[in-house]
Amino acid sequence: MKSEIVDTPSVADFARIFRRVQNEIHKVIVGHERAVEDLLIALFAGGHVLIEGVPGTGKTMLVKTLGQALNLSFNRIQFTVDLMPADITGTRIVESFDGGRREFTFSPGPIFTHILLADEINRATPKTQSALLEAMAELQVTVAGTTHRLKPPFFVMATLNPVEMEGTYPLPEAQLDRFFFKIHLQYPDENELATIISTTTGASEPKVEPVFNAEEAPARLEALKRLVRQVIVSPDAQRYAARLVSATQPSTSKFTRWRPGSFRDELIDRYVAFGSSPRGGQTLILGAKVVALLDGRVNVAHEDIERVAFSALNHRMMLNYAAQADAVETRQLIERVLKGLASQRE
Amino acid sequence: MQGLRESSSGDRDPRIHSIFSQLALLRARLNRQLLLNVTLACAATVIGSAGLFMLAAIYLPVRAFAIAALVLTLGALGGVAWGVVSGVRRWTTIIRAARLADRRAELKGRLATLVAMAPQAARLPLWSFLVEDVLELRERFVPSKIAPWTIPRSLLALLLACLLAALAELALKHKRAQVLADLAVQKPPTLAQIAPALPNMPGNSTSENKQFAGSESLDQESITVEPGEGASVAVPENGKSLWSRLGARADQFAQSLQNGLTGHLQQHAFRDSDELAKADPDRQDLGQGRDGQTATDESSGNSSSDTQANSPSQEETSSGGHQSSGQLQASGKSDTQQKNQYGESAKGSNFKSAKTLEDEGERTGQMSSRENEMTYGQVGRTQSGPHGKSSRPGAGASHGFGSDPEHLYSKTAEVPKTASHTFKITLQGSMSGGPVAGSGKPYRPPRADIPLNSKQAPDEPIYRAEIPADERELIKRAFEP
Structure with missing residues (x-):
């Protein structure tokens, strides 16, 4: 009955496909359930993800597995200090044709893919990092005055290494804001670690089954979006x-247009230099929509918004030095705000 | 149903209609519960406040009672107002009912979204899915499940308030019994002990008159004799600030209110009109012209004691009864003063001296109401004019011979065991008349005000007792010019 009413794919299809992709990823990635779900939420909502984690926690493996599960093209760029924007977007090169004719032609960079892994993005210079901005926001790159469209779906996963920060270039707030979610990968616990060791050191490696066939994968994913x-x-x-x-x-x-009667928290005033941008609100709603569909609903509930609140807001809140001095984390502040709003709602 | 009416597609969709109908039922149920809660809460507030009010009247002194009464009154009014405002604010609309159903049935916003988005249904591709989804979950938000009828908390509050009121009533009864018991064993001071505190009359010691007349600031003075205590002279009241006078007024009012609430501590002992008659044997011999009034007193004056303080007309009707019971309150006093039956200070008086005479029962002798009247009439006469011609009810005039000094020593009354053995007399004096020798100040003879003591019922008679021969001169000096 429902499948007749809604457009194809149906709500049930969405949840089924989502869970299937999730399961395929977990064939390779042990643990990180929440991170994987957040990653897929961002993917289906049409956003990009910034993953922060210490080395060896499976960041790159996660992205590769996602590409395999969705059967989408996948590229990886290792960001280094000498990486140039053209190395990402592509450049015009002189090409020789028959008869000695030579002309400039555009050679697409690795950004022309469905899934892009920008590994250790904070090691590249801001100029190079900003090369990603246009692509992430507008699905296009401009080289030598010519704009080139990227083929949807376009999904950027950038990783950050929180250690070895010397010689790195922290992402500017404007670029951070363009990431849908910021996902934290933590070390696996003992059980997960044992599973990782056993599955990766044996004779056979786990094989990921693509959820879509290669031809229809982009269209199916766009339909779900x-x-x-x-x-x-x-x-x-x-x-x-x-x-x-x-x-x-x-x-x-x-910069805040605060109104009397609005929710106000003392710790936010004390520790936050800049709060979330309006993109944070868009992210909350889009992420909540995916969560609602996963729950078999076509309406967004408050619980859905709260589910994605941390991943959507944690990289959009800039804490001040007082927060660093007092070891206050964004998670604490967001939880506090959620509690405050929940009590107001009741 | 607002959302349904606004919905272009909803009007034609029976599925939406059925959902909204169920929501409307839920809404009506919630509002009925709200009304019940608000009503019970308001009743609990009023009854609880009344109980506390009564307890305060019983146990608190006048000033504390005045404050408590103000706080309780404001609290009760505020509570009722808050209840009404809260009820209005919590009045359930269809969207509120939907939100509540979402929360209680864990529908995760389905109903609220459906109600809110119904007007825009045509633009929503997944609208039909939402409607189907809600219909499937319809059993989860039936009104009886979402808002079952349970014992409201406000009912518990009401029960507590009723319990408090019952406790107050018990406390009142207990207090009455205690007062009676105290009175039975109390040893009041003798008249001789009180004598030095009696007011100065024009014919007596001029030096004492000079004392009153010679001091400009001594416009008012209060002498109070309490049982077991000596005489005490209160500070002059004139020249006090406006706030002090307002405070005194508030105290008067509070005392009047307090007495109105608790002043019938001994009244139960005098419900029988025969006892009133026994209290004043002469009263039975009075002529018909006076008896008519007495009859009114006995038949209605006693039973109307609860309301007489608030009803001037009723008070007039029962004034004879009050007088016959020794409550001499009318002479030269305003209606407000009449209401303040136990008030120790009289409105408008410039000079006040108060005495409390504690009757020792048979030993000291009991004064009859007529004697009191007479005394009052005499003193009142000096202020208000000819003997027995007070313009107000009472003042001894109603008894015809209330100012007859000889009547002070009539035959004694038979005192019931439950009767009060104490009473209080307050004499008020103000400066008037010609100059007193040596002072150059006019002398005004004291004006008498004889309220009952605070433990005496309004309609309680003061039984005529035998006055010892050696105290008769003292009594005469006190009550005769």
Whole structure:
């Protein structure tokens, strides 16, 4: 009955495909359930992901496995200090043709793919990092005055190494804001570690089954992304997302238009230099839509927004030096805001 | 149903209609529960406050009672207002009902989204899916499941308030019994002990008159004799600030209110009109012209004691009864003062001296109401004019011979065991008349105000007792010009 009503794919299809991709990834990736789910949420919502984790936690493996599961093209760029923008976007080269004719032709860079892994993005210079901006935001790159469209789906996964920070270039806030989620990968626990050791040191390696065939994979994925956009969001849920975003902004900031009656938290005022941008609100709703579909619903609930709140907001809140001095983390502040808003709602 | 009416597609969709109908039922149920809660909460507030009010009246002194009464009154009014405002604010709309159902049935916002988005249903590709989804879960948000009828917390509050009120009533009864028991064993001071505190009359020691007349600031003075205590002279009241006077007024009002609430501590002992008659044997011999009034007193004055403080007309009707019971309250006093039956200070008086005479029962002798009247009439006469011609009810005039000094020593009454053995007399004096020798100040004879003591019921008679021969002169000096 439902499948007749909704466009193809159906809500049930969405959840089924999502879980199947998830399962395929977990054939290779042990643990990190929450991170994998967040990664897929961002993928189906049409966003890009920044993954932060210490070396050896499976960042690169995760991205590679995702590409295999979706049967989409996959490229990897190892960001280094001498990496140039043209190394990412591509450049014009002189090509010789028959008869001695030579002309400039565009040679696409590794960015022309469906899934791009920007490994250790913070090791490249800001100029190179910013080469990703246009591609991430507008699905296009401009080289020598010519704009080249990227083929959807385009999904960037950038990794950050929180150690060895010397000689790195922290991502500017503008670029951070363009990432849908920031996902933290932690060390696996003992059981997970034992499983990792046993599965990766044996004679046979786990094989990932593609969920889509190669020809229809991009279209199927785009159809699923369109379905996500159709999920119904009530004004109440929209207001909740807006209040959540506003609550991350310090009322004392000159950039904040704080109104009496809005949620205000003392710790936010004390420790946050800049709160979430409006993109944070968009992220909350889009992520919540995916969560709703996974739950078999076509409406966004407050719980859906809360589910994605941390991943959506943690990299959009800039803490000040007081927070560093007091060892205050973004997670604590977001949880505090969520609790405060929940109590107001009741 | 607002969302349904606004929905272009909803009007034609029976599925949506059935969902909204169920929500409307839920909404009505929630509002009924809300109304019940608010009503019970308001009743609990009022009854609880009344109970506390009564307890405060029983146990607190006047000033504390005044404050407590103000706080409780404001609290009760505020509580009721808050209840009403809260009820209005919590009034359930269809969207609120949907949100509540979402929360209680764990529908994760389905219903609220459906209600909120119904007007835009045509633009939503997944609208039909949402409707189907909600229909499938329809059993989860039936009104009886979402808002079952349970014992409301406000009912518990009401029960607690009723319990408090019952406790207050018990406390009142206990207090009455305690007062009676105290009175039975109390040893009041003798008249001789009180004598030095009696007011100065024009014919007596001029030096004492000079004392009153010679001091400009001594416009008012209060002398109070309490049982077991000596005489005490209160500080002059004139010249106090506006706040002090307002405070005094508030105290008067509070005392009046307090007495109105608890002043019938001994009244139960005098419910029988025969006892009133026994209290004043002469009363039975009075002519019909006076008896008519007495009859009114006995038939209605006693039973109306609860309301007489608030009803001037009723008070007039029962004034004879009050007088016959020794409550001489009317002479030269305003209605407000009449209401303040136990008030120790009289409105508008410039000089006040108060005495409390504690009757020792048979030993000291009991004064009849007429004697009191007479005394009052005499003193009142000096202020208000000819003997027995007070313009107000009471003042001894109603008894015709209330100012007859000889009546002070009539035959004694038979005192019931439960009767009060104490009473208080307050004499008020103000400066008037010609100059007193040596002072150059006019002398005004004291004006008498004889309220009951605070433990005496409004309609309780003061039984005529035998006055010892050696105290008769003292009594005459006190009550005769």
